[in-house]
Structure formats: C-alpha cells, structure tokens
Amino acid sequence: MSIALIDCNNFYVSCERVFNPRLCGKPVVVLSNNDGCVVARSNEVKALGVKMGVPWFKCRDLAQQHGILAYSSNYALYADMSNRVMRILGALSPAQEVYSIDECFLDLAGCHAPNFTQFGQDIRQRIAQWTGLPVCVGIAATKTLAKLANHMAKKQAQFAGVCDLDAMPPGERDDRLQRIAVGEVWGIGPRLAPKLADLGIRSVLDLQRADPASLRRRFSVSMEKTIRELNGSVCIALEEMAPPRQQIVCSRSFGRPVTELHELNEAITHHMSRAAEKLRQQQSHAGALHVFIRTGEFNRAEPTYNNSLTLPLPSPSDDTRKLVRVALWGLKRIYRSGYRYRKAGVMLSVLASNQGMQGDLFDAPETAQAAKLMQTLDCINRRMGMGTVRLAAEGFSQRWHMRRSSMSPSYTTRWEALPLAS
Amino acid sequence: MPPRGGKRPNAGRKPGSNAYGEPTVALRVPRSQEAVIRDFLSTLRQQRERGEIDPVTPLARPLPDAPGLERPLFLSKVPAGFPSPADDYVEAWLDLNERLVRHPAATFFVRVEGDSMTGAGIYSGDILVVDRSIEPVDRSIVVAALQGELTVKRLRRQEGKVRLEPENPDYPAIDVPEGEDLVVWGVVTSSIREFGR
Numbered sequence: 264m265s266i267a268l269i270d271c272n273n274f275y276v277s278c279e280r281v282f283n284p285r286l287c288g289k290p291v292v293v294l295s296n297n298d299g300c301v302v303a304r305s306n307e308v309k310a311l312g313v314k315m316g317v318p319w320f321k322c323r324d325l326a327q328q329h330g331i332l333a334y335s336s337n338y339a340l341y342a343d344m345s346n347r348v349m350r351i352l353g354a355l356s357p358a359q360e361v362y363s364i365d366e367c368f369l370d371l372a373g374c375h376a377p378n379f380t381q382f383g384q385d386i387r388q389r390i391a392q393w394t395g396l397p398v399c400v401g402i403a404a405t406k407t408l409a410k411l412a413n414h415m416a417k418k419q420a421q422f423a424g425v426c427d428l429d430a431m432p433p434g435e436r437d438d439r440l441q442r443i444a445v446g447e448v449w450g451i452g453p454r455l456a457p458k459l460a461d462l463g464i465r466s467v468l469d470l471q472r473a474d475p476a477s478l479r480r481r482f483s484v485s486m487e488k489t490i491r492e493l494n495g496s497v498c499i500a501l502e503e504m505a506p507p508r509q510q511i512v513c514s515r516s517f518g519r520p521v522t523e524l525h526e527l528n529e530a531i532t533h534h535m536s537r538a539a540e541k542l543r544q545q546q547s548h549a550g551a552l553h554v555f556i557r558t559g560e561f562n563r564a565e566p567t568y569n570n571s572l573t574l575p576l577p578s579p580s581d582d583t584r585k586l587v588r589v590a591l592w593g594l595k596r597i598y599r600s601g602y603r604y605r606k607a608g609v610m611l612s613v614l615a616s617n618q619g620m621q622g623d624l625f626d627a628p629e630t631a632q633a634a635k636l637m638q639t640l641d642c643i644n645r646r647m648g649m650g651t652v653r654l655a656a657e658g659f660s661q662r663w664h665m666r667r668s669s670m671s672p673s674y675t676t677r678w679e680a681l682p683l684a685s
Numbered sequence: 686m687p688p689r690g691g692k693r694p695n696a697g698r699k700p701g702s703n704a705y706g707e708p709t710v711a712l713r714v715p716r717s718q719e720a721v722i723r724d725f726l727s728t729l730r731q732q733r734e735r736g737e738i739d740p741v742t743p744l745a746r747p748l749p750d751a752p753g754l755e756r757p758l759f760l761s762k763v764p765a766g767f768p769s770p771a772d773d774y775v776e777a778w779l780d781l782n783e784r785l786v787r788h789p790a791a792t793f794f795v796r797v798e799g800d801s802m803t804g805a806g807i808y809s810g811d812i813l814v815v816d817r818s819i820e821p822v823d824r825s826i827v828v829a830a831l832q833g834e835l836t837v838k839r840l841r842r843q844e845g846k847v848r849l850e851p852e853n854p855d856y857p858a859i860d861v862p863e864g865e866d867l868v869v870w871g872v873v874t875s876s877i878r879e880f881g882r
Contacts, residue, residue, distance in 0.1 A: 283833075284830035284833050284834070284835065284868065284870075285833030285834070287830075287833075346790075347790040347791070348790075350789070350790040351790045351791070392791075392817060392818065393788070393790060393791035393817050393818050394790070394791065394817065395817070395870070546717060617716045617717060631719060631720045631723050634719070634720045635720040635724070638720060674793075675793065675794075678794075678812075681794050681795055681796040681812065682793075682795050682796070682835055683795070683796050683797075683798045683835065684795045684796070684797060684798065684813065684828050684835040684836055684837040685797075685798050685799040685801065685834065685835070685836050685837070
C-alpha cells in the first residue's frame, strides 16, 4: 500500500500571492481573526524567526524593519482555492481523504504510475499550473509515515518537494528518521514528546523501535497504532467521507470589548444562526445547546468573568428561530453587567441525524412549514451570499464584529472583487 | 348470525373517496424531501379541486447544490390527452458554465482594465474566462504576471524570443528579456461583455 500526503506550502500566504503577484518574494504574513496572531508565514518571514501563532503586536518592530506585509485572513478565498486543489487531486486517485483545508491523503494503489516520485512531481506541477499554489508530496506505506515524508519533502531542498520513503535505501531512511524529533510524529505532539523523552525516546527512529505493547500500557492504544504505523503496517485507514460532526461550535472574539446585553444578544444570535445553518447542512438536529461568554485573558487590570450554560432542548431541533430563542434565554441567565466581554459563542451538541427522530408528546412537532422556511433561508443565503436573509435579532450595525482591517478582496467568490488585468 | 371475521363487503371508505379522487398508496420518503413532496401533493390536490389537470407540473426542485444556471431548451405544458409531439425530444438544458468553463478547478475570472486589447475584441470592463490548465502556445491570448501586475496580451514565442503584444497601435509591445522569467498566469478562452450594465 502506498499513501501520498499532499500539503500546500504556506497555504494562506500562497493564496494571496496568486492574485497579487507583487507579494512574491516579499515577507508576508496572514493574521488570525481580529488580526491577533500570525497564522501563516511566507518563507521570508520564517527566515526572520517569526514563529507560528505569535501575537502580531509583538512583531511590529521586526515588521517595520523588514517591511513584512500583513493580511487579515480571507477565508472565502482560502476555501475556494482549497476546493480547487482537492478537486484536482481527487481526480488523480480513486480514494482521497481531505484532511484539512490545505492537505489531503491519496491512496496510490489505484494509480498507474511506475514511479511514485515522478507521480509526485506531476502532482506538484499540475497543482502549480492549474491553481498557482506550491505543494509538497510525501509518499509512504501508512498515513503516519506519509506525514513524515511530507515533512522531509518540505524541509529538505534536495527532495525538490517530493519524498517517497519506500524508494529510499533503508540505511538512509533510518538515518533521516534519527534526525527528526519525536514531537514531529503525527499524533504525538508537544504534550507527549517530553513524556517519551523521559523514557529515552527522542527521535522518530527511537519510537519506531520501541515496544508497542509496553507503550500501549503506559499511554494508550493510539500510541500503539502510531508505532505500528511507523513500522509500515496500516492502522489508521483512509477516511473518504468525513463522519458527521458530533458538535458544532461557532464563536468569535469581538473587534472591541462589549459591555451591553443587547450587543451580546446580537452576537449570540449571529453565531447561533451560523451554527444552525451548518447543522442543517449535515442533516442533523441538535438535542442540546451551550452558550458562553468571557472577558479578556491578557489584560490583568480588568475584572474577569467567564460563564457558560448548557441547555437541553425539549425536542431535537434544527430551526434557527427556536435555537436562538433558547440560546438568548440562557445568555440572559449568565450575563452580568459591569464586565468588558471579549468573546461569545455557542455550541450545538447531542446531534442526531434527521432519520429516525423521535417526536415529543408535549412539544409541537417541527412543522413542514418551518422546515420549508429554513430550507428557503439556506437556499437564498447560499445563492446570494452568507447572511443575506437573517433574523433581525442579529442587529444591523453589528459593531462588535471582528476586525479585519487589511483583508484582500474575495477574488474568486464575488463579481465585484475579480482580479484586474490591464 | 353473521360469521365472525372475514371480509365485510362495502364496509369502510370507498376507494378514491379521498382528496385526490383516486386510490392512494402509502410510501416512504426521505425526510429532507418531505416538505417538497407535501407541497407538490397539496398543489396537485388544489388543481384537482379546481378541475385543472396538469400532468406535467414539475416537482419543485430540492436545494440545488451546484450554482449552475440552467435554461430549458423548451418545456411545454399540455392538457392531458394531447401530449406535445415535441416532448420526446426534450433532451438538454443549456448551461453557459458547461460551454465556457471546461476545467472548473482551473478556471478563474479576471476583469479587464484598459484598452490594450481592443483589436482582439477585448474591452475595458469585460470579464475574461482564464483557464490555467491550458498550455500557452505562440499566439495564445494570456493573462501574465509582469512586474507584480496582471496584464492581458497576446503571447508571441518565436525563435526563442518571448514577447507580449497588445492589440492596439497606441500601446507598445513588451519584449521579455532572456533570463527574466515571465509567469503566464493563464490562457484566456473567452471574454464576456455585458451590455447595459
């Protein structure tokens, strides 16, 4: 079995560069919501030592000194470019798992390619020409190894963006795995790495040679799976269909502190409307909802207050109006005046598929009319743009909205924002 | 004394004595389509009540998942008993996307700004359909990235020399010096001009 992991390089920055060629070769970062933290960096910025996730205000001096260009995240653009990449890759193999916005696994078993390294180069060439985005390809026998192969393809220039671990002589392979820290392994991460180091397991090779049974007893079954995967036996299958989510969370930090209940009401209504839309998209009903508000975490001078409330619904629902009503009822109960709130959000849980739903004796069943209203709402918003038709309770000024002060245009999703050519 | 059990002739409602005026069947339907089907049936019932018979009322379509623009070639409404002789020939919906966009994942729209290509029928404000999957050749109309800007020109590749030619005598041709790599952003496959916008 051979699996390829294809990962877009510096994905958000690369998307910006496709439509704004002036950014090529310049240091560019993309910032998180509210322009808070660095979430994507061009190679030029990485070379300056800017780390992933650092607060942007801490980089101001460096940015001025080196002319780093910062963009707010433009998720409409990134999602469209991601869909294009996934669609092109999906056509290259009979089995694909879209793992995140910028990476996917392909099963190469059905691909007629005598040489997978060459196939990897063909993938890179095709994605680069068709979308303008650079990608790296890692190929190996399991998903865990493919991730590591991708890591090597990305970090080591001699691979030219494609690394096939199976094509590598075993001695060289061990040598390279010896030089990669165990924290880079998929599923290990920064929390488990120090615990493994206590056992003398520091490199990927150390973990590969560790005893799966004893580490399973000490950690968990997923540790055993990881070790077996590192040794080439498939324990983590390709998931072609994403399983329906068990929770839907919608939350955002505010562009400025919010103190009044009526503004929190607007924000909660807004988030719940988005959550309900996602719920209907995956054809589920929610059995419970959770609403939370919190003050800032970084400003020690301000009094802090965090609270949340989980509310069961009398009967499962996917009706925005009903969910909003319950959420606002909950919000009223946890709201305290006199605090400067920084974030609010909702979560839908106890999700059940629309099939086989049980009605409630004392609750009016969701009428066909309500279902039709929601369907119409979703249809209009899909066609005319998100939020075209919404509950008035979301408010019209929405001054709490997040800051996105330097966002690029939605080049591929709005007619008014198409790129210009002279 | 009557026998116990068995058939009781003429008991119960008469077949067809429902709102539709004909025998009905019980049917399982997908929940997501319930509203659509109820709506269809209620329309049908009202039409029957009003005495309109309209066997070709199309089902309301469920949420479309692809934003395609479909224009029916033709669709005739006919009273029962006189089927249109053309109905057998309904075969296609013309979709402009299908015509103009051959590789959706690689196709981008770009708006023209300026008059450098009027000779090729490309005017300021037009929307170019740019297909990045097509290999540019000599004489392709391309969008190219030049000094950080996107520009639309005719690509000329002759005797190892690369040139971007405008199609307007007021604009100079751009010679791409050897060594400077020209990034062809994509090949223009059509240009859309909307009148009265």
